[in-house]
Amino acid sequence: MFGGLNMNSDIMKKAIQAAFHNLFEMPTEELLKKIELEGNGDIASFLLETDALSTMYLGNLGISHPVFLSDDKPILDYTSHNSNYNCYSFDRVQVSIIPTNQSYDMNVHEEFKWAA
Amino acid sequence: MAIKEFEGAHGTTLNKYAEIKKTGFFRYSGLAGYGIYFWIGIHCISLAKEWCICNKKIKMSDCVVIIANIKVDDVNYLDLETLEMKDSIYRLIIKLKLDINDKDKKAKLYDSFIKDIEKMINNEIHVYQIRLPAPKKSTYPYEIIGTPFCCVVRNNKCIFNIRQIKCLEV
Numbered sequence: 554m555f556g557g558l559n560m561n562s563d564i565m566k567k568a569i570q571a572a573f574h575n576l577f578e579m580p581t582e583e584l585l586k587k588i589e590l591e592g593n594g595d596i597a598s599f600l601l602e603t604d605a606l607s608t609m610y611l612g613n614l615g616i617s618h619p620v621f622l623s624d625d626k627p628i629l630d631y632t633s634h635n636s637n638y639n640c641y642s643f644d645r646v647q648v649s650i651i652p653t654n655q656s657y658d659m660n661v662h663e664e665f666k667w668a669a
Numbered sequence: 670m671a672i673k674e675f676e677g678a679h680g681t682t683l684n685k686y687a688e689i690k691k692t693g694f695f696r697y698s699g700l701a702g703y704g705i706y707f708w709i710g711i712h713c714i715s716l717a718k719e720w721c722i723c724n725k726k727i728k729m730s731d732c733v734v735i736i737a738n739i740k741v742d743d744v745n746y747l748d749l750e751t752l753e754m755k756d757s758i759y760r761l762i763i764k765l766k767l768d769i770n771d772k773d774k775k776a777k778l779y780d781s782f783i784k785d786i787e788k789m790i791n792n793e794i795h796v797y798q799i800r801l802p803a804p805k806k807s808t809y810p811y812e813i814i815g816t817p818f819c820c821v822v823r824n825n826k827c828i829f830n831i832r833q834i835k836c837l838e839v
Contacts, residue, residue, distance in 0.1 A: 560673070560748040560798070568789035569747075572782065573757040577764070585765055588774070591781035 671743040673796070677707025677820050678714045679735045680721030686733050686833045693825045700772060701749070701799045702779035704821035705828070707739065709798075712809050716817055718836045723804040732836035738829040739820055745795040745827075747786060749779075750818075758782075795824035 561569065576584060681689070689695075694705040708716040717734040748754075758778070767774050783794050800816040803809040809817055822828055 560746070561751065562743050562746075564744065564790055565747060565786070568786050569751075569754060569757075571789055572785040573753075573761075575785065576761060576782070577757075581764060584761075588765070588777050588781045591777070591784050 673741050673743060673746050675707070675709045675739040675796075675820050676713070677709045677737055677739050677822075678717035679705065679707050679737070680717035680719075680836075681733060681735060682721075682731045683733050683833075683835075684731070686735055689735065690831060694822070694828060696823065699821065700776065700801050701797075701819075701821060702776050702783060704797075704823045705825075706801075707737065707820045707822065709818045709820050712817060714834065714839055716803060716807065716809060718839045719804040719807045719809075721836055723806065729836060733833040734836060734839060735831060735833050737831045739796060739822060739827050740829060741796040741827045744790070744792055745824075747783070747794045747797040749797055749799040793824070795822070795827050797821050797823075 579587070679694075696703050696705055699706045707713070708720070714734050714736065718732070721732040721734070722729070749758075761778065761782075762769060762775070765778075767778070769775075783797065787793055797820075799819055799821060801819045803811055803817050811817070
């Protein structure tokens with residue numbers, strides 16, 4: 554079956570209506586904050602889902618301890634013992650190379666390409 | 670529960686294809702939020718090839734089109750191409766005074782909206798369908814049939830039967 558218009562189930566149609574109703578009722582400032590928080594918010598979950606940044610995977614590449622950065626401030630230090638994914642946005646990842654301890658930054662999009 | 674099936678095409682490199690075969694696709698941020706983007710429809714392979722040419726500064730000999738089958742339960746599928754959806758998304762962009770050229774903000778809007786839908790239906794959206802602009806200099810006949818359809822896959826388990834064609838052979 555190829556794409557076509559109005560392929561949503563009845564349950565989905567009702568959910569869409571309700572979701573838009575709520576969004577239009579929400580004050581603009583609140584809505585902007587919500588989008589900022591929730592947009593890209595599933596990065597952490599799909600990093601976990603795909604195990605793309607697991608210690609084992611990074612270890613194979615000779616990389617350890619990526620630190621997720623936002624506005625140049627570390628907001629998440631990913632280690633095997635302390636995986637805290639309570640952050641919702643970051644735009645750069647800092648990684649360290651094990652043998653030299655040199656670190657460098659890469660933006661998330663490069664990181665995704667590298668991890669893909 | 671009905672199953673929806675699509676055949677989709679995704680432009681990438683031969684090296685990435687080898688990695689994808691080994692570890693699966695990795696989601697990235699696109700024009701309509703996070704996911705794995707597949708062109709669908711009878712022009713899907715040429716669109717994927719054109720995307721590859723347009724977006725990658727790589728040798729043509731390294732480019733491949735990945736073809737895959739996408740299967741999703743009706744309950745995990747969202748069509749973003751309804752008139753109601755288009756009008757509402759546009760009204761939201763106007764309400765928020767978002768720059769229509771700000772791709773990042775628009776992608777976040779989609780991510781946030783899909784999260785809302787997931788809460789409403791108490792289920793995950795694994796695949797959604799949306800029309801997106803064809804790659805620059807595409808031969809896609811959008812003057813006749815409008816912009817092409819894309820399937821955005823958010824769950825690797827919906828992707829089956831992955832194979833590739835070298836772009837030079839397309």
